[in-house]
Amino acid sequence: MDDQASISLLHPPIASKLGIKKKHLLPITLATQTIEGTAKSQPCALVDGISVKSLDGTNQITLPPTHIYKNFTQALEEVPDRHEVENIPGLEHLAKYFPVKQKWPIIILIGRNCLSAHAQEQTVFSLNKKQMATKTPFGWALIGENHSYPQNDHNTSRGGYNVVLSAD
Numbered sequence: 001m002d003d004q005a006s007i008s009l010l011h012p013p014i015a016s017k018l019g020i021k022k023k024h025l026l027p028i029t030l031a032t033q034t035i036e037g038t039a040k041s042q043p044c045a046l047v048d049g050i051s052v053k054s055l056d057g058t059n060q061i062t063l064p065p066t067h068i069y070k071n072f073t074q075a076l077e078e079v080p081d082r083h084e085v086e087n088i089p090g091l092e093h094l095a096k097y098f099p100v101k102q103k104w105p106i107i108i109l110i111g112r113n114c115l116s117a118h119a120q121e122q123t124v125f126s127l128n129k130k131q132m133a134t135k136t137p138f139g140w141a142l143i144g145e146n147h148s149y150p151q152n153d154h155n156t157s158r159g160g161y162n163v164v165l166s167a168d
Helices: 012-018 082-086 092-096
Strands: 026-030 042-047 050-051 060-062 066-068 123-127 131-136 139-144
Touching: 082 092, 092 139
Parallel strands: none
Antiparallel strands: 026 042, 042 066, 050 060, 123 131, 131 139
């Protein structure tokens, strides 16, 4: 889940592996926008009807129209795992709901356009209030400061959320 994305994105090789036929793709263009500005429009495709399940298989959500766009930057180091959660005072009891990190590729970003995936059913704050664990329909997610991610020399924390889907 990516709360910084306003749309949901599917990694192009995964669309092929899912067997999505060209006739089900709507060719469009997309210009990404970040704090650094708006990028030039690039061709992409829109597909409707993709469903995703929670890791434990108990919840399934059909995504809104999803963009098949470029290869994703693999930023797995930003995704927290069980060991990181074990070391966060006030959240350590939730570590069992987070997977042990493996070299998983990032294949889909579920953006804010899929509100049901981002629903927060329960929240627990760390003792220092810099992280929050939240239970979503896909399992537990960790949001907030990421201490395992390398910091810059100016001792500022990087912005944004760190979210990993987990089984409950």
